Amino acid sequence: MTVAINPVHVTARIDPQLSRWLWLFKWLLVLPHLVVLGLLWIAFGALSVVAFVAILVTGRYPRTIFEFNLGVMRWS
Numbered sequence: 001m002t003v004a005i006n007p008v009h010v011t012a013r014i015d016p017q018l019s020r021w022l023w024l025f026k027w028l029l030v031l032p033h034l035v036v037l038g039l040l041w042i043a044f045g046a047l048s049v050v051a052f053v054a055i056l057v058t059g060r061y062p063r064t065i066f067e068f069n070l071g072v073m074r075w076s
Helices: 022-058 063-075
Strands: none
Touching: 022 063
């Protein structure tokens, strides 16, 4: 019988100077991210329609549109 030994050892400590109100400020930092991501999703929708037409006409997904749409989905 073999016994698995976990080689990872994690040590943590609580930072005493951590502000209790910092989480409120961090929530405000997400707002610009959501605004930009919303605009990117609008572009994503428009480019998906363009890609659909391009696929119907040429039979290929345009690489630049694919990379843009993939980037938006990854960021989401």
